[in-house]
Amino acid sequence: MTSRAIPPASSSPALALIIIVSGPGGVGKGTIVDALLQRDQTLLLSRSWTTRSQRPGEKDEAYVFTSREKFESHLAEGGFLEWTEFLGNYYGSPAPDLTTGRDIVLEIEVDGAQQVKVSHPESVLIFILPPSREEQRRRLVGRGDPDHKIQERLRKAEEEEPVGLALADYYLVNDELERTVDEMMALITRLRHDVGR
Template sequence: MPVAECGRPASPLIVVLSGPGGAGKGTIARMLVEADGSLRLSRSWTSRERRADDPDDAYVFVDRAAFEVRRADDGFIEWNLFLGCYYGTPVPDPADDRVLLLEIDVAGGRQVLDRHADALCVFVDAPSDAELYRRLVGRGDGADRAA
């Protein structure tokens, strides 16, 4: 049954997939959106450099100044600074009533719950620390960042 058909509040439901980088949040999010048209994946903003293997729609890539302007205008429902780069989820378009699916870290999930107590949070983790390390290094995060 599509998420939209489950009894839910009148305002768009927010579903948060939260966990460490490399845990599999992105894979799960893509599979859910492909399977259920009532879901839309929020596209986060970041000031980090694009990786060679980043899909075109992975993030909205901006410089620090553009991110800071949007942050100052309260344009994010959550944001953080990680390894010197900003990441944030833009405030959703109120005209779009699809379920909003967020793929964010644990700190971001907490921020969303602070602002939207009715959000549904799901924690995603890798099966082991060794597997998480392998995934992070495999995607190009570098052994120093993955440790």
């Protein structure tokens, strides 16, 4: 796996919260973020780019699906806040415009979260855990991942969880979606209050 931190474009103070939602594959990051965006339309999702193939039934807006050549070109232009290579595919978060005043949500893996925390220490990392490894496996099977990728993601989860928990500002166990989203909305409200908004 290859990854690299991208320094912030300028040293000006962030005018928006950068909220990182991270966790191993199959914990429900995407489902949680979708629910957050429905509840609070002032949140701005930074849509990640990827070179992986689109899964059957996966929404077009889940990622910006692109070629390796286009990804590498955008990377060379400094167009990513963070990026990584995982299971032979590139993933990257485009550099956000922090001057809009809209809070930005990044749904990214642990490697990317580490990069963003280094380049933007003011960002807030909310780490999502599965209620159990068996439930995580069930979710991965349910989204159509092939067995060898499920095994790799579960192995990777064993490595990522201690790192993610050590890095996280907050963590939530996604055992019941509505409760998890309620807890996350309450947390975002508190964070906004803490910065005077």
